[in-house]
Amino acid sequence: MPPSPLSSAPLRLRRIHGFFVNGGLRSLHGLPVEQRRFAQNGPLRAVDPNGDYVTGQMYVQAYLQAEPSHDVPIVLWHGGGMTGANWDATPDGRPGWLELLLHAGFDVYVCDAVERGRSGWSRWPEIYESAPLHRTLNEGWDMFRLGPADGYHSTAARRRAHAGQQFPQEAFDTFAAQWVPRWAGHEEITLAAYGALLQRLGRSIVVGHSQGGGFALEATRRWPQHVAAVAAIEPSGAPLPQQVPSVGQPLPPHLCMWGDFLSAHPIWVRYREAVDAYCAAVRASGVAVDLCDLPAEGVRGNSHFPMLDRNSDVVADRLLRGLHSLRQEPVR
Amino acid sequence: MPPSPLSSAPLRLRRIHGFFVNGGLRSLHGLPVEQRRFAQNGPLRAVDPNGDYVTGQMYVQAYLQAEPSHDVPIVLWHGGGMTGANWDATPDGRPGWLELLLHAGFDVYVCDAVERGRSGWSRWPEIYESAPLHRTLNEGWDMFRLGPADGYHSTAARRRAHAGQQFPQEAFDTFAAQWVPRWAGHEEITLAAYGALLQRLGRSIVVGHSQGGGFALEATRRWPQHVAAVAAIEPSGAPLPQQVPSVGQPLPPHLCMWGDFLSAHPIWVRYREAVDAYCAAVRASGVAVDLCDLPAEGVRGNSHFPMLDRNSDVVADRLLRGLHSLRQEPVR
Numbered sequence: 001m002p003p004s005p006l007s008s009a010p011l012r013l014r015r016i017h018g019f020f021v022n023g024g025l026r027s028l029h030g031l032p033v034e035q036r037r038f039a040q041n042g043p044l045r046a047v048d049p050n051g052d053y054v055t056g057q058m059y060v061q062a063y064l065q066a067e068p069s070h071d072v073p074i075v076l077w078h079g080g081g082m083t084g085a086n087w088d089a090t091p092d093g094r095p096g097w098l099e100l101l102l103h104a105g106f107d108v109y110v111c112d113a114v115e116r117g118r119s120g121w122s123r124w125p126e127i128y129e130s131a132p133l134h135r136t137l138n139e140g141w142d143m144f145r146l147g148p149a150d151g152y153h154s155t156a157a158r159r160r161a162h163a164g165q166q167f168p169q170e171a172f173d174t175f176a177a178q179w180v181p182r183w184a185g186h187e188e189i190t191l192a193a194y195g196a197l198l199q200r201l202g203r204s205i206v207v208g209h210s211q212g213g214g215f216a217l218e219a220t221r222r223w224p225q226h227v228a229a230v231a232a233i234e235p236s237g238a239p240l241p242q243q244v245p246s247v248g249q250p251l252p253p254h255l256c257m258w259g260d261f262l263s264a265h266p267i268w269v270r271y272r273e274a275v276d277a278y279c280a281a282v283r284a285s286g287v288a289v290d291l292c293d294l295p296a297e298g299v300r301g302n303s304h305f306p307m308l309d310r311n312s313d314v315v316a317d318r319l320l321r322g323l324h325s326l327r328q329e330p331v332r
Numbered sequence: 333m334p335p336s337p338l339s340s341a342p343l344r345l346r347r348i349h350g351f352f353v354n355g356g357l358r359s360l361h362g363l364p365v366e367q368r369r370f371a372q373n374g375p376l377r378a379v380d381p382n383g384d385y386v387t388g389q390m391y392v393q394a395y396l397q398a399e400p401s402h403d404v405p406i407v408l409w410h411g412g413g414m415t416g417a418n419w420d421a422t423p424d425g426r427p428g429w430l431e432l433l434l435h436a437g438f439d440v441y442v443c444d445a446v447e448r449g450r451s452g453w454s455r456w457p458e459i460y461e462s463a464p465l466h467r468t469l470n471e472g473w474d475m476f477r478l479g480p481a482d483g484y485h486s487t488a489a490r491r492r493a494h495a496g497q498q499f500p501q502e503a504f505d506t507f508a509a510q511w512v513p514r515w516a517g518h519e520e521i522t523l524a525a526y527g528a529l530l531q532r533l534g535r536s537i538v539v540g541h542s543q544g545g546g547f548a549l550e551a552t553r554r555w556p557q558h559v560a561a562v563a564a565i566e567p568s569g570a571p572l573p574q575q576v577p578s579v580g581q582p583l584p585p586h587l588c589m590w591g592d593f594l595s596a597h598p599i600w601v602r603y604r605e606a607v608d609a610y611c612a613a614v615r616a617s618g619v620a621v622d623l624c625d626l627p628a629e630g631v632r633g634n635s636h637f638p639m640l641d642r643n644s645d646v647v648a649d650r651l652l653r654g655l656h657s658l659r660q661e662p663v664r
Contacts, residue, residue, distance in 0.1 A: 010344040010398035016431055018420035020509040025469070025486060036465060036516045042569055043602070051468030052486050057509035059417055066342035083450045085391055088350035099348055118415045118449040120512040123466050133368060134455050136383030137357070154357060154384050177352040177389035180452035184368045237374055270375065 011102050012066040018118070021200060022193040023057025028126050055127050058193035059084075059118040061110045063098070069105025072203050072228045076101075076110045077194065079210025080236065081135050083117030084110040085178045086209065090308045091171035097207075097307045100316045109204070111197065113212065114190045116180050124183075132181035140176060144304040145261045145268065162261050166301040166309035175308065187215075194219045198226035205323060209233040210304065217254070217278065224249045229327050231255040231319060234304050236271050241281035253288040253326035254279060257319065259302030259309075260295045268304075290322045343434050344398040350450070353532060354525040355389025360458050387459050390525035391416075391450040393442045395430070401437025404535050404560045408433075408442045409526065411542025412568065413467045415449030416442040417510045418541065422640045423503035429539075429639045432648045441536070443529065445544065446522045448512050456515075464513035472508060476636040477593045477600065494593050498633040498641035507640065519547075526551050530558035537655060541565040542636065549586070549610065556581045561659050563587040563651060566636050568603050573613035585620040585658035586611060589651065591634030591641075592627045600636075622654045 031049045061084060076098070078086040087098040087110055101108050115121040115128075122128050135143075141152035141159065146167050151160030161169050194215055198204060205228050208216030213235030220230040221239050229252050232238075245251065256279055262268045276291075283289040294302050299314060306315040363381045393416060408430070410418040419430040419442055433440050447453040447460075454460050467475075473484035473491065478499050483492030493501050526547055530536060537560050540548030545567025552562040553571050561584050564570075577583065588611055594600045608623075615621040626634050631646060638647040 010346050011348065012342040012344055014342050015427075016343065016348075016395070016420065016434070017428060018417050019425070020506060023505075023509045025505065027486060028468075042606075045599070047465060048471070049466065049468065051470035052508075053466060053468060054505060054508045054511070059510070061420065063348070083452075085350050085450045088348065088393065093351070095347075096349060102348070112450065118417045118444065118510065118512070120415075120510065123513075133379060134381065134385060136360075136381065136385060138383035139380070154359060173355075173357065173386060174352060176384075176386045177355045178391070178450065178452065179386070180450070181455075267377070274374075 009103075013064060013102075014066045015062065015064040018059060018061045020057045020059055021196040022114075023054045025052045026055045026122070026127055027052050028123070031126070049123070053122060053127065055122040056114060056189050056193065057119060058114050058197065059112040060197055063102055063108045063110070065102070065105060065107055068107050072205055073107035073109055073201060074101050075197065075201065075204045075206050076108065077206065077208035077212030077216055078111070078113065079212050081116075081133070081179050081182045082210075083112045083178065083180055085117070087307065090168065090312055091175035092168035094312065097312065097316055100313065104320055109197070109201065111194070114193045115183055115186060121181075128183055128186075130183060130185065132183055134181050135179055137172070137176050140179070141172070142265065143267070145259065145265050146172065146303055148264065162264065162301075164260075164301040165303065166311050167303035167305060168308070168310055191215060191219060191222070195223055198223050202226065203228050205229045205231070207231045207233065207319070208235065209307065210236045214238055220251060220254070221245060224251050227252045229253045229255070229323050231257065231323060232275070233257045233306060233319075234259060235275050238275040238278035241277045244278070244281045244285050246285070251282060251285065251287045253290070254282050255290040255292060255319070255322045255326060257292040257306065257315075258294060259304060259306050260300055261303070288326050290326055292318060292322060294318070341435075345396060345434075346398045347394065347396040350391060350393045352389045352391055353528040354446075355386045357384045358387045358454070358459055359384050360455070363458070381455070385454060385459065387454040388446060388521050388525065389451060390446050390529065391444045392529055395434055395440045395442070397434070397437060397439055400439050402439075404537055405439035405441055405533060406433050407529065407533065407536045407538050408440065409538065409540035409544030409548055410443070410445065411544050413448075413465070413511050413514045414542075415444045415510065415512055417449070419639065422500065422644055423507035424500035426644065429644065429648055432645065436652055441529070441533065443526070446525045447515055447518060453513075460515055460518075462515060462517065464515055466513050467511055469504070469508050472511070473504070474597065475599070477591065477597050478504065478635055480596065494596065494633075496592075496633040497635065498643050499635035499637060500640070500642055523547060523551060523554070527555055530555050534558065535560050537561045537563070539563045539565065539651070540567065541639065542568045546570055552583060552586070553577060556583050559584045561585045561587070561655055563589065563655060564607070565589045565638060565651075566591060567607050570607040570610035573609045576610070576613045576617050578617070583614060583617065583619045585622070586614050587622040587624060587651070587654045587658060589624040589638065589647070590626060591636060591638050592632055593635070620658050622658055624650060624654060626650070
């Protein structure tokens, strides 16, 4: 069995540091010079936007154990419109999966996907082609399966959630504080940075959520030699079944996890169908697949964000047991 | 004397977690609905931008010692166009001040200022009034005093730095990967979030760099009861001398630190004059002020980013000694 993620002993870390992968220079020319003011009581300054920019980079935060308990680290990839902040606490202030995984003895790498959080983002329309997308709380209430679309209200007390909801709905506004803008159509620049990280780390367990779960499945298909196991939590996409590699390095074990209330949200029924089809093809190719349907296992009421739900520790334990079993990992 | 920041013993932490301060709902209406595609192989979806958004929030990362050596934490505020990533490593991969301060036994809080990094940013022109500012490498080379404005070139090998430059200039592109867009004129929303954090923490040592140094001086003036000491590293602004409070809670001790090459960059001569005038007024009011001019102390070659320069550990040691002396802190 893996170590319990619920330990309260101090974390013993040899390093905490950040770094960037990927990114290259892009030069802009022919843009007008502006006059802007920057500092408190400071003067107007000419700002020339023409010149070089770094674009395509990804920020990674490394939390490295003094004495790791496992042979490979865990890499955490957040979902669309999110950042690494997803993992470092629940919105109601309980420990995030980052801390649980550190207590479980893993080295952990937390990513901010390209264009989000500390990875920064590039000018549009000059470098990025399209405008960013900003998610409303109204959409999140529905998309993240806290409640029906018409259950959202600006006043928290007047919101209507699904019965038995595990998300700490009183902290929904606090959760929405961590949403960041995103762009559509950036799959390839995002995957390129994820691939660069996997190659740098050598071999990792990849845990991705939502859009990051789709990226985790695709990155595993592209770079199976760098993935010891992949866990897609509520993935919002997957490769097509015919894309399961039939030659070369075999795929590592897969885990896919789903929360509750899918049937009330048609888009999630469609996403799940696509992921199920891919997982079935992976399993048919001879790879171990742990299909974890939490309600079917008796764990009810989870939203699209099981790592933030009230039972996030129970779900983390299920994840660790699943990974342990899939990898039949020797415990040190 | 404070503990050495150069220890290689494991860090012993009781918590690592993130949280958000401030932020409130803002509703938008009357915007057109768009059709956009999100997930890999996913369908087109209608995106309605009308609804509620959180704006004004700030992300904070807390690194809390199992056994802190000091009575107050250190809060780190980055500069303009930066994020908390400034503190968590140097661009050439040496430990950042975050690790050094943790090894020195402080609880540390790292902020991403409002609108930057994991704090996210809001739609413009609907919520923010103006367009963002993206900094070119060309401007950074000059503004950050790596070399003369005409010393920048897209090819790293052809760049001309100041003689004796301590910045790891071979890693300048890697450094530029962590620059993020910023907005002009957001001083008040930024300070409101910083003030909320200081009130939440009770009493802190505030270390701010560049624009964050200006915010640190202003926040200390506004909320002196919540600041045990303030260190402004290369502040790009300061309150006006006549704004030093003459009644109420006395100001805590101040430290201002400057690197090298100011005279080659007129804007920094002006910024320093403004800060010197404020510091002189603070000192005249009876408050202890440590004016650290690194070159005058024999520490030469520092850029605008002494925490990233090759001698970042020497500068951190000077900072800790200065704070220790200013506070005459009992060592546990």
